[in-house]
Amino acid sequence: xxxxxQHPSRVICKSGTSVKIECRSLDFQATTMFxxxxxxxxxxxxxxxxxxxxxxxxxxxxxKDKFLINHASLTLSTLTVTSAHPEDSSFYICSAPRPGSGNxxxxxxxxxxxxx
Amino acid sequence: GQQVMQIPQYQHVxxxxxxxxxxxxxxxxxxxxxxxxxxxGHPVFLIxxxxxxxxxxxxxxTFQFGEAKKNSSLHITATQxxxxxxxxxxxxxxxxxxxxxxxxxxxxxxx
Numbered sequence: 001x002x003x004x005x006q007h008p009s010r011v012i013c014k015s016g017t018s019v020k021i022e023c024r025s026l027d028f029q030a031t032t033m034f035x036x037x038x039x040x041x042x043x044x045x046x047x048x049x050x051x052x053x054x055x056x057x058x059x060x061x062x063x064k065d066k067f068l069i070n071h072a073s074l075t076l077s078t079l080t081v082t083s084a085h086p087e088d089s090s091f092y093i094c095s096a097p098r099p100g101s102g103n104x105x106x107x108x109x110x111x112x113x114x115x116x
Numbered sequence: 117g118q119q120v121m122q123i124p125q126y127q128h129v130x131x132x133x134x135x136x137x138x139x140x141x142x143x144x145x146x147x148x149x150x151x152x153x154x155x156x157g158h159p160v161f162l163i164x165x166x167x168x169x170x171x172x173x174x175x176x177x178t179f180q181f182g183e184a185k186k187n188s189s190l191h192i193t194a195t196q197x198x199x200x201x202x203x204x205x206x207x208x209x210x211x212x213x214x215x216x217x218x219x220x221x222x223x224x225x226x227x
Contacts, residue, residue, distance in 0.1 A: 105161065
């Protein structure tokens with residue numbers, strides 16, 4: 001079964017609105033989670049590293065104020081796309097290393113965001 | 117920053133033929149992982165290589181980590197239609213858990 005769950009799997013929103021995507025580790029505690037973005041036919045680009053109890057670490061070129069990350073607990077990280085625009089339409093996916101498995105990284109199912 | 121390139125970008129093979137994708141990093145890696153992503157799906161972890169020169173096999177899949185820990189390869193013997201998907205390598209450099217994904221190789225298997 002799923003080790004990391006992501007919700008929603010698909011969301012359509014209007015330009016200018018905000019959308020929240022949740023990433024949960026189901027049977028382990030994740031002090032760190034990663035958020036990626038994947039455009040069609042492209043690879044996964046790391047957006048930020050979510051750290052429980054502290055601020056997220058953003059990759060170069062990723063707007064902190066636009067992509068708000070909150071690691072609320074050891075099993076939940078959220079990504080909020082604020083003031084969404086059509087160019088934010090993409091596949092967003094989270095991952096978390098699972099302790100005790102050699103830190104094998106497990107991915108959520110991903111979230112398709114369409115901004116209209 | 118760290119860059120991880122894969123070749124080829126696309127590969128079409130006849131069912132039963134072999135397939136290989138190559139992964140090259142601009143920097144030395146602590147470890148390398150391989151993932152498979154089916155169309156519309158999320159990446160699924162296949163394997164992790166840690167040691168220089170390491171070779172691991174999973175049924176028809178053979179994974180290799182280069183001696184310099186800057187390159188890796190995935191070889192599939194006698195491809196099947198179920199092998200269709202995009203294969204990504206992902207390497208960790210300075211930070212063990214932070215990974216950089218390769219550009220991916222999309223495999224299409226013709227029945």
